[in-house]
Amino acid sequence: MNSDVIVIGGGIIGTACAHFLAIKGARVTVLERDHLACGATGSTAAIISISGSGPTSEALLPLSLESYNLILEHLQSFNPPIEIVQGGALYAAMSDKEATAIRPFYEEIHQLGVDCTIMDGAEARRFEPLLADHVACAVFNPASFHVNPFYLGSAYLNTALRGGGRIEYGVEVKEIVTGSDRVQKVVTNRGDFQGDWVVVAGGANTPELLAPHGLQIPIVPARGQVILTEACPPMTNRVLMLVDHLYARQAVSGNFYLGSHTEFVGFDNRITLEKLTAFTRSFTRSIPMLARLRALRFFAGFRPICEDNLPVIGPVPGCSKLIVASGHGRTGVRFSASTGKAVSEMIIDGQTEQAMDAFSPARFVDK
Numbered sequence: 001m002n003s004d005v006i007v008i009g010g011g012i013i014g015t016a017c018a019h020f021l022a023i024k025g026a027r028v029t030v031l032e033r034d035h036l037a038c039g040a041t042g043s044t045a046a047i048i049s050i051s052g053s054g055p056t057s058e059a060l061l062p063l064s065l066e067s068y069n070l071i072l073e074h075l076q077s078f079n080p081p082i083e084i085v086q087g088g089a090l091y092a093a094m095s096d097k098e099a100t101a102i103r104p105f106y107e108e109i110h111q112l113g114v115d116c117t118i119m120d121g122a123e124a125r126r127f128e129p130l131l132a133d134h135v136a137c138a139v140f141n142p143a144s145f146h147v148n149p150f151y152l153g154s155a156y157l158n159t160a161l162r163g164g165g166r167i168e169y170g171v172e173v174k175e176i177v178t179g180s181d182r183v184q185k186v187v188t189n190r191g192d193f194q195g196d197w198v199v200v201a202g203g204a205n206t207p208e209l210l211a212p213h214g215l216q217i218p219i220v221p222a223r224g225q226v227i228l229t230e231a232c233p234p235m236t237n238r239v240l241m242l243v244d245h246l247y248a249r250q251a252v253s254g255n256f257y258l259g260s261h262t263e264f265v266g267f268d269n270r271i272t273l274e275k276l277t278a279f280t281r282s283f284t285r286s287i288p289m290l291a292r293l294r295a296l297r298f299f300a301g302f303r304p305i306c307e308d309n310l311p312v313i314g315p316v317p318g319c320s321k322l323i324v325a326s327g328h329g330r331t332g333v334r335f336s337a338s339t340g341k342a343v344s345e346m347i348i349d350g351q352t353e354q355a356m357d358a359f360s361p362a363r364f365v366d367k
């Protein structure tokens with residue numbers, strides 16, 4: 001089975017690579033061991049903003065802006081439509097101590113040229129009546145939206161399918177065989193696949209696919225537990241952010257998505273009462289109406305976090321046709337478009353528009 005490019009992983013990064021490669025005319029095969037968006041992508045809040053709730057590394061800022069704009073630019077061509085909710089993000093502080101913690105967000109967002117607003121408690125309540133009376137301060141970032149991650153992944157993938165590509169489900173990659181700066185074959189539970197190029201977008205499983213190539217990439221799984229509530233009439237189009245990286249967003253379907261702390265517990269996907277209790281307490285104290293909703297589902301996902309908090313994007317030292325695209329941590333959906341675009345440029349054009357050196361896998365090779 002031959003194709004120009006084999007992409008390993010049907011998450012948001014693999015499908016974004018497939019989308020941008022297909023736009024440049026490549027025939028792509030995506031190999032996915034389970035089903036579309038079954039990894040971190042299926043658990044994500046899918047919030048996309050120019051700036052997150054915390055400083056964005058300088059090396060990532062151009063990619064952040066590019067990715068944000070690319071997703072908005074491609075909106076009309078996305079099929080299926082991706083259920084975008086463009087209401088901005090409101091960071092709420094529920095005490096004076098928390099107010100001190102969120103004020104730097106205002107500075108950071110403002111410095112990026114975004115027309116953000118900082119409000120005292122009374123202004124914040126008028127602006128967003130879902131917040132509890134004791135809200136102390138809030139920062140509003142209008143340059144933020146959220147999408148349905150399953151639909152965004154499908155829309156990315158559909159571009160590749162329309163370009164003659166395909167996705168193979170239930171295909172688990174066991175080994176990538178390389179030699180003489182070429183990929184010789186991709187060995188799977190369903191036989192061998194051949195491609196001129198291979199992109200490894202296996203999320204938190206990426207390190208195990210690359211270790212046989214002498215590359216020890218320090219990407220680890222970081223569990224995030226999530227609660228999905230029953231659907232209710234539209235209440236807010238804003239992402240409501242609390243301290244400790246907690247956020248609530250109401251999807252187009254009416255369900256509230258509530259997430260999520262970051263836990264380093266390996267690939268243990270259990271849901272714990274400790275975390276659920278802690279974060280439902282924060283949510284219901286800060287956004288009281290949530291207490292009246294029934295919880296429908298609890299689930300957990302593994303963010304692929306790299307030890308230096310930068311993604312890993314670029315060729316594997318020793319095999320220029322084997323490309324890594326992983327390690328996006330808390331922001332894989334946000335950076336999906338710029339990552340897919342950069343990978344397509346590496347493969348088709350031999351050079352990238354954005355500076356990508358800071359993300360090269362070569363940084364993990366002993367000098």
Ligand SMILES: Cc1cc2nc3c(=O)[nH]c(=O)nc-3n(C[C@H](O)[C@H](O)[C@H](O)COP(=O)(O)OP(=O)(O)OC[C@H]3O[C@@H](n4cnc5c(N)ncnc54)[C@H](O)[C@@H]3O)c2cc1C
Pocket residue numbers: 008009010011012013014031032033034035036037038039040041042043044045046047048171172173174201202203204205206209223224225226259260300301302303304325326327328329330331332333334335
């Ligand atoms: C609770 C939570 C909330 C989040 N919120 C946000 C947010 O608001 N905004 C944001 O931008 N990001 C957010 N993220 C982070 C984002 O979801 C991830 O960074 C992103 O989904 C990673 O995508 P990926 O494609 O790299 O990995 P994954 O989605 O994990 O995809 C990897 C795929 O590779 C497949 N695979 C692995 N090994 C093999 C193999 N050997 N053979 C074949 N297939 C294989 C897996 O089955 C999987 O489908 C959140 C994550 C979590 C868990």
